Amino acid sequence: xxxxxxxxxxxxxxxxxxxxxxxxxxxxxxxxxxxxxxxxxxxxxxxxxxxxxxxxxxxxxxxxxxxxxxxxxxxxxxxxxxxxxxxxxxxxxxxxxxxxxxxxxxxxxxxxxxxxxxxxxxxxxxxxxxxxxxxxxxxxxxxxxxxxxxxxxxxxxxxxxxxxxxxxxxxxxxxxxxxxxxxxxxxxxxxxxxxxxxxxxxxxxxxxxxxxxxxxxxxxxxxxxxxxxxxxxxxxxxxxxxxxxxxxxxxxxxxxxxx
Amino acid sequence: xxxxxxxxxxxxxxxxxxxxxxxxxxxxxxxxxxxxxxxxxxxxxxxxxxxxxxxxxxxxxxxxxxxxxxxxxxxxxxxxxxxxxxxxxxxxxxxxxxxxxxxxxxxxxxxxxxxxxxxxxxxxxxxxxxxxxxxxxxxxxxxxxxxxxxxxxxxxxxxxxxxxxxxxxxxxxxxxxxxxxxxxxxxxxxxxxxxxxxxxxxxxxxxxxxxxxxxxxxxxxxxxxxxxxxxxxxxxxxxxxxxxxxxxxxxxxxxxxxxxxxxxxxxxxxxxxxxxxxxxxxxxxxxxxxxxxxxxxxxxxxxxxxxxxxxxxxxxxxxxxxxxxxxxxxxxxxxxxxxxxxxxxxxxxxxxxxxxxxxxxxxxxxxxxxxxxxxxxxxxxxxxxxxxxxxxxxxxxxxxxxxxxxxxxxxxxxxxxxxxxxxxxxxxxxxxxxxxxxxxxxxxxxxxxxxxxxxxxxxxxxxxxxxxxxxxxxxxxxxxxxxxxxxxxxxxxxxxxxxxxxxxxxxxxxxxxxxxxxxxxxxxxxxxxxxxxxxxxxxxxxxxxxxxxxxxxxxxxxxxxxxxxxxxxxxxxxxxxxxxxxxxxxx
Ligand SMILES: Cc1cc2nc3c(=O)[nH]c(=O)nc-3n(C[C@H](O)[C@H](O)[C@H](O)COP(=O)(O)OP(=O)(O)OC[C@H]3O[C@@H](n4cnc5c(N)ncnc54)[C@H](O)[C@@H]3O)c2cc1C
Ligand SMILES: Cc1cc2nc3c(=O)[nH]c(=O)nc-3n(C[C@H](O)[C@H](O)[C@H](O)COP(=O)(O)OP(=O)(O)OC[C@H]3O[C@@H](n4cnc5c(N)ncnc54)[C@H](O)[C@@H]3O)c2cc1C
Numbered sequence: 001x002x003x004x005x006x007x008x009x010x011x012x013x014x015x016x017x018x019x020x021x022x023x024x025x026x027x028x029x030x031x032x033x034x035x036x037x038x039x040x041x042x043x044x045x046x047x048x049x050x051x052x053x054x055x056x057x058x059x060x061x062x063x064x065x066x067x068x069x070x071x072x073x074x075x076x077x078x079x080x081x082x083x084x085x086x087x088x089x090x091x092x093x094x095x096x097x098x099x100x101x102x103x104x105x106x107x108x109x110x111x112x113x114x115x116x117x118x119x120x121x122x123x124x125x126x127x128x129x130x131x132x133x134x135x136x137x138x139x140x141x142x143x144x145x146x147x148x149x150x151x152x153x154x155x156x157x158x159x160x161x162x163x164x165x166x167x168x169x170x171x172x173x174x175x176x177x178x179x180x181x182x183x184x185x186x187x188x189x190x191x192x193x194x195x196x197x198x199x200x201x202x203x204x205x206x207x208x209x210x211x212x213x214x215x216x217x218x219x220x221x222x223x224x225x226x227x228x229x230x231x232x233x234x235x236x237x238x239x240x241x242x243x244x245x246x247x248x249x250x251x252x253x254x255x256x257x258x259x
Numbered sequence: 260x261x262x263x264x265x266x267x268x269x270x271x272x273x274x275x276x277x278x279x280x281x282x283x284x285x286x287x288x289x290x291x292x293x294x295x296x297x298x299x300x301x302x303x304x305x306x307x308x309x310x311x312x313x314x315x316x317x318x319x320x321x322x323x324x325x326x327x328x329x330x331x332x333x334x335x336x337x338x339x340x341x342x343x344x345x346x347x348x349x350x351x352x353x354x355x356x357x358x359x360x361x362x363x364x365x366x367x368x369x370x371x372x373x374x375x376x377x378x379x380x381x382x383x384x385x386x387x388x389x390x391x392x393x394x395x396x397x398x399x400x401x402x403x404x405x406x407x408x409x410x411x412x413x414x415x416x417x418x419x420x421x422x423x424x425x426x427x428x429x430x431x432x433x434x435x436x437x438x439x440x441x442x443x444x445x446x447x448x449x450x451x452x453x454x455x456x457x458x459x460x461x462x463x464x465x466x467x468x469x470x471x472x473x474x475x476x477x478x479x480x481x482x483x484x485x486x487x488x489x490x491x492x493x494x495x496x497x498x499x500x501x502x503x504x505x506x507x508x509x510x511x512x513x514x515x516x517x518x519x520x521x522x523x524x525x526x527x528x529x530x531x532x533x534x535x536x537x538x539x540x541x542x543x544x545x546x547x548x549x550x551x552x553x554x555x556x557x558x559x560x561x562x563x564x565x566x567x568x569x570x571x572x573x574x575x576x577x578x579x580x581x582x583x584x585x586x587x588x589x590x591x592x593x594x595x596x597x598x599x600x601x602x603x604x605x606x607x608x609x610x611x612x613x614x615x616x617x618x619x620x621x622x623x624x625x626x627x628x629x630x631x632x633x634x635x636x637x638x639x640x641x642x643x644x645x646x647x648x649x650x651x652x653x654x655x656x657x658x659x660x661x662x663x664x665x666x667x668x669x670x671x672x673x674x675x676x677x678x679x680x681x682x683x684x685x686x687x688x689x690x691x692x693x694x695x696x697x698x699x700x701x702x703x704x705x706x707x708x709x710x711x712x713x714x715x716x717x718x719x720x721x722x723x724x725x726x727x728x729x730x731x732x733x734x735x736x737x738x739x740x741x742x743x744x745x746x747x748x749x750x751x752x753x754x755x756x757x758x759x760x761x762x763x764x765x766x767x768x769x770x771x772x773x774x775x776x777x778x779x780x781x782x783x784x785x786x787x788x789x790x791x792x793x794x795x796x797x798x799x800x801x802x803x804x805x806x807x808x809x810x811x812x813x814x815x816x817x818x819x820x821x822x823x824x825x826x827x828x829x830x831x832x833x834x835x836x837x838x839x840x841x842x843x844x845x846x
Binding site: 014072073076186187188189190192193195196 | 264291296299300303304306307310311344347348349350352353362
């Protein structure tokens with residue numbers, strides 16, 4: 001069984017960097033790490049291959065500056081190989097453009113199963129996996145809390161607000177994995193050493209047959225007109241308990257429509 | 260409370276600009292420890308220790324390890340699981356030799372990982388570090404069969420190790436110990452006696468504990484010449500490697516301590532039921548030689564504890580200083596209170612911590628690099644020179660880093676104000692934890708005696724003079740850099756003072772009665788100067804702003820005091836003698 005996991009490499013959230021007023025985008029001079037959201041997909045893929053007793057896990061990532069820091073972490077966890085798409089033409093690529101690139105890169109390894117996170121930690125549009133599925137003509141299952149492979153079928157427990165749905169679909173398929181549903185392993189010392197010699201195939205848009213005009217700022221159809229500081233958080237309301245605090249909290253929550 | 264994060268960038272900087280990792284990875288056998296690989300290890304190990312070890316530090320202090328009625332010891336919540344994951348991840352194997360299942364990395368790299376582990380959870384770190392010491396002893400002196408039976412599982416961490424030296428009447432004076440070993444018919448020995456203060460002597464993290472025990476064989480001469488080293492496993496190991504009978508060694512109580520609470524400090528009873536089965540490690544009566552062989556590594560590890568604990572305290576103090584508002588700093592809006600980090604005296608305390616940590620870390624890492632060169636440099640001449648440098652630096656690393664570690668963790672409390680004294684903030688834990696480090700693994704007083712009595716006189720003083728000359732060269736180079744020339748002048752001044760006191764020690768101080776009174780003061784002079792030289796050399800090598808700030812601050816704030824300390828080396832002897840007969844006499 002061949003599983004491809006989409007892994008996004010993001011700036012370290014503990015050291016988030018800053019927006020560049022010139023380009024109005026994130027300054028991308030810091031090194032990138034594996035998005036924690038994707039560590040669950042990697043773990044799940046490794047477990048699936050383990051259970052199957054055969055197969056391999058392959059990673060696909062799109063990132064600027066030939067950055068491989070996050071890929072190395074996932075390789076050290078146990079993935080076998082990776083494809084990195086890095087190309088100056090990808091500057092400013094929106095979610096759809098990203099999906100086009102990922103779809104082309106994934107298709108090259110003809111996987112049985114593609115995993116992604118439901119949303120990334122930094123961009124969190126939460127749309128890329130579904131668009132990749134559409135572009136590749138694969139069934140798309142979202143919010144997986146567990147996946148089992150039986151024959152040519154993926155059996156997925158799909159998380160819902162009330163609990164979960166049992167969903168089945170034929171393979172190959174694309175499944176997005178909810179954060180926190182498995183405990184990602186830490187890369188071991190041996191894993192890190194082994195990862196050094198695992199292949200990372202670095203490709204460009206050209207290699208994937210993608211027209212540079214269909215991605216990046218050119219293909220995105222988006223423009224960032226201005227950036228501004230987020231409004232400071234307003235002071236909360238302090239409720240002194242005069243016997244009715246619980247009622248006031250309930251009505252506050254009702255106002256928010258969370259009750 | 261703030262979350263601790265491994266200072267990966269500082270560590271990387273120290274490896275590169277102070278310890279010269281590049282020259283270590285150029286040694287035969289270390290080709291795989293290039294900067295990129297080491298970076299990868301630091302990052303992943305750092306994340307592991309931050310996320311798995313660090314969160315247990317507080318509960319470790321509050322709950323501590325507890326002895327149960329049956330003699331077993333239960334570690335604080337989470338420790339068993341964290342240790343299992345540590346073993347699984349293989350972090351204990353990095354520095355061990357490849358032929359015993361290790362990663363074959365330099366000691367320097369191992370020390371860097373240890374730095375992060377110790378800061379994340381000091382009590383916890385002691386268990387792997389003691390195991391490492393026991394591994395070291397077996398590597399040097401164990402028989403092939405002993406290595407075969409024990410080493411692999413100790414390297415993986417599946418079994419842990421202890422060091423049993425101390426007895427009620429034998430602390431600093433190891434030679435006074437009375438534990439006995441008598442030969443049995445089958446080539447093994449029966450060990451009996453009591454050991455005290457044995458760290459991780461009993462616990463629930465691993466299935467077997469391999470005790471290394473110093474004891475006396477029949478008819479041995481008194482003192483250190485009559486001491487032999489024995490291996491005593493908690494469970495005897497069968498021929499097929501499985502665990503057999505429980506050995507006659509038990510923890511009879513745990514000490515209640517000021518800090519280091521999660522590390523069980525045990526009173527160990529050997530041979531209450533007729534004799535614990537043990538095997539001789541190395542030759543009979545050569546126990547002290549074995550101890551000496553592993554001493555540099557063990558003492559350096561303890562020195563590093565001062566660095567790591569100060570780092571942990573620093574991170575917490577800095578975060579607190581950025582949050583806590585009090586008073587109005589110069590330039591602040593009227594009516595607004597400032598974060599205390601805006602007050603110059605708080606900045607001074609924080610920079611004391613930060614620069615002190617950088618200097619100590621540099622010293623310990625350079626010490627580790629010397630240990631690597633001493634073992635693997637290409638020529639005999641280089642190996643000898645490096646070995647002598649390691650021997651000279653080790654008492655400095657051990658003593659100065661632990662003394663300063665106590666001072667800086669105390670400063671961490673000071674930065675918190677009253678909250679620092681309240682246990683709830685956790686600032687006090689680091690100070691309480693740090694306070695053991697000047698005491699164990701040879702008290703700092705014993706280190707100073709070692710420095711002036713053994714290390715300074717090496718090769719008739721040629722080794723210390725070589726070290727002083729190398730520091731002089733750094734001062735001269737730094738003097739040409741406008742940003743560092745002031746600090747360079749302080750370094751020249753300190754070296755002038757050291758030249759005089761060193762000559763005095765080598766000539767007048769040949770008599771112990773004259774050199775011992777000021778031994779600790781001399782050690783501090785030499786260590787502060789070495790620390791300052793390290794910061795200057797790092798600033799020169801890095802070329803950036805921040806290392807230069809640290810070097811200048813440390814030079815003005817601490818190095819500049821060194822010339823004033825010389826009198827404490829050469830002049831206090833007569834006062835001690837007079838004081839002993841009058842002020843320190845029993846009433
Ligand atoms: C202004 C701007 C500038 C950009 N500049 C660049 C650039 O210079 N170079 C560049 O490569 N990209 C660039 N991007 C693309 C960006 O990094 C994201 O990959 C893309 O916008 C997806 O958005 P998201 O994170 O919200 O996806 P989501 O839909 O929230 O992501 C869901 C999941 O899809 C997968 N996924 C998403 N993105 C990737 C990815 N890149 N690689 C692998 N898996 C992924 C992950 O599993 C992720 O958890 C830029 C985007 C913007 C908006
Ligand atoms: C928490 C903890 C953990 C420990 N872990 C271990 C362990 O795992 N294994 C182990 O074997 N031991 C361990 N020890 C013991 C430790 O190494 C000893 O406490 C230490 O060696 C000092 O011995 P002592 O306590 O007998 O002090 P003493 O030797 O009585 O020293 C008291 C004071 O006198 C000074 N002094 C003593 N002799 C001289 C001298 N000749 N010249 C000048 N000054 C001198 C000392 O510097 C010190 O200031 C541990 C101790 C503690 C508290």
